[in-house]
Amino acid sequence: MYSNDMGVSTLRIAPSILSADFTAIASAIDRIEQSGADWIHLDVMDGHFVPNLTFGPKMVADIRKLTTLPLDVHLMVQNPDISIPWYIESGADHITFHSEACVHAHRAVQQIQAARVRAGISIVPSTPVAAIEPLLDCVDIVLVMSVNPGFGGQQFIPSTLQKVSQLARARDNAGARYDIVIDGGVNQGTGQQLAAAGADVLVSGSAFFQAPEPARFVQALKNPGAAV
Numbered sequence: 001m002y003s004n005d006m007g008v009s010t011l012r013i014a015p016s017i018l019s020a021d022f023t024a025i026a027s028a029i030d031r032i033e034q035s036g037a038d039w040i041h042l043d044v045m046d047g048h049f050v051p052n053l054t055f056g057p058k059m060v061a062d063i064r065k066l067t068t069l070p071l072d073v074h075l076m077v078q079n080p081d082i083s084i085p086w087y088i089e090s091g092a093d094h095i096t097f098h099s100e101a102c103v104h105a106h107r108a109v110q111q112i113q114a115a116r117v118r119a120g121i122s123i124v125p126s127t128p129v130a131a132i133e134p135l136l137d138c139v140d141i142v143l144v145m146s147v148n149p150g151f152g153g154q155q156f157i158p159s160t161l162q163k164v165s166q167l168a169r170a171r172d173n174a175g176a177r178y179d180i181v182i183d184g185g186v187n188q189g190t191g192q193q194l195a196a197a198g199a200d201v202l203v204s205g206s207a208f209f210q211a212p213e214p215a216r217f218v219q220a221l222k223n224p225g226a227a228v
């Protein structure tokens, strides 16, 4: 559920800099900090796993110097085990990689956690939750893609909601501890549905950077249904 005993929202918001102006990254980080958001989501794309390229570990290290907010690195790269050490070194707090891109996913989770970084596993819209079931007792984050990865500003895929409920139920039944993070097409409408289904963290790129008042936007996502 997305509120605690005191009725305070426990939903966390992770703006993605994918929709920021990369020539003005410090001002984008400032916008995120001023908004009251919880994490900064950093989309690393390699042009192979997804048909787009973004940035690498230097950008993550440079952003690390600007903020103490948790840096949530989303690796959309083939064979992430090769590059995981680069992102550990660059100061990431969380490293999430794709199940579809990594043969030895369990080993990659151990590699990340051995560096005291939170480890996440992600699935694209066509991958079922069952594909990552053997990892659910050891990961810190499950990132469910609600669009096909590669680009911001796409439309939310509704079948994601069922995956979120399935993951929330599986966690309760097993006493596991992962955060359920949803990435792609999040806005106030889809955010409300995702919160009700059991999401813990909402990533928002285009909607966050288009919002005229980022702090108001973050509050509205955290408190679905409330007038803010």
Ligand SMILES: O=C(CO)[C@H](O)[C@H](O)COP(=O)(O)O
Binding pocket: 016, 018, 019, 041, 043, 074, 076, 147, 148, 149, 150, 151, 152, 153, 154, 183, 184, 185, 186, 203, 204, 205, 206, 207
């Ligand atoms: O991983 C991603 C794309 O692959 C981005 O994090 C995601 O798409 C966020 O952008 P938006 O909120 O505009 O959908």
Ligand SMILES: [Fe+2]
Binding pocket: 016, 041, 042, 043, 074, 183, 203
């Ligand atoms: Fe992402």
